[in-house]
Amino acid sequence: MGERIPNNIFLVGLMGAGKTTVGKLIAKNLGKTFYDTDHVIEQRTGVKIPTIFELEGEAGFRKRETSTLEELGQQDNIVLATGGGAIIAPENRAILKEYGYVVYLRANVNELYLRTRNDKNRPLLQNVDVKAKLEQLFHARNPLYTATADLIVDTGHQPVAVIIQKIETALHALEPSCKP
Ligand SMILES: Nc1ncnc2c1ncn2[C@@H]1O[C@H](COP(=O)(O)OP(=O)(O)OP(=O)(O)O)[C@@H](O)[C@H]1O
Numbered sequence: 001m002g003e004r005i006p007n008n009i010f011l012v013g014l015m016g017a018g019k020t021t022v023g024k025l026i027a028k029n030l031g032k033t034f035y036d037t038d039h040v041i042e043q044r045t046g047v048k049i050p051t052i053f054e055l056e057g058e059a060g061f062r063k064r065e066t067s068t069l070e071e072l073g074q075q076d077n078i079v080l081a082t083g084g085g086a087i088i089a090p091e092n093r094a095i096l097k098e099y100g101y102v103v104y105l106r107a108n109v110n111e112l113y114l115r116t117r118n119d120k121n122r123p124l125l126q127n128v129d130v131k132a133k134l135e136q137l138f139h140a141r142n143p144l145y146t147a148t149a150d151l152i153v154d155t156g157h158q159p160v161a162v163i164i165q166k167i168e169t170a171l172h173a174l175e176p177s178c179k180p
């Protein structure tokens with residue numbers, strides 16, 4: 001970790017893990033700029049993510065996600081909420097590892113289900129058995145989030161304030177040269 005640009009915090013985890021919610025507050029507390037790859041992509045295209053999936057397929061969205069990550073990763077002193085699927089591509093994982101301190105917000109499938117079941121802006125969870133889909137995604141992605149993370153924080157049954165406190169405590173405990 002000593003050779004990495006250490007000022008950025010990248011939040012990873014499944015849909016509903018709380019990356020956007022937690023990221024905004026951490027950025028405010030630490031005086032960093034907040035970005036969310038999903039929102040940046042929506043702003044640039046002028047449409048919501050389900051529309052990008054409809055027009056360009058998941059593959060088209062993933063290309064946009066990688067180029068957005070590449071670009072934002074070059075910035076300094078940011079907190080970045082990544083899309084839930086950003087962890088899939090090896091090149092994305094390399095960007096995350098190289099340019100920031102990676103925090104995995106982990107929650108179990110039941111919790112994620114309760115948080116996402118009524119959301120219409122997550123195309124992968126429309127017209128499917130949401131719990132079964134989340135289970136499949138958890139199974140496929142949990143090892144990748146775990147392997148990529150510098151810090152894992154459980155977010156199930158944890159108020160957002162407690163999650164933020166845990167992350168900030170972990171950051172304070174780091175060597176000064178490794179602190180984001
Ligand atoms: N610790 C928590 N406890 C209870 N509810 C939470 C917690 N964290 C987030 N939520 C709620 O869960 C929902 C999803 O949170 P959020 O949008 O921050 O997740 P996300 O990780 O950014 O998801 P996505 O990958 O789809 O963008 C929101 O309604 C949010 O208020």
Ligand SMILES: O=C(O)C1=C[C@@H](O)[C@@H](O)[C@H](O)C1
Binds near residue numbers: 121
């Ligand atoms: O888990 C995923 O693959 C996704 C999560 C969201 O953040 C969005 O990036 C998109 O809906 C895909």
Ligand SMILES: [Mg+2]
Binds near residue numbers: 019021036081
């Ligand atoms: Mg989000």
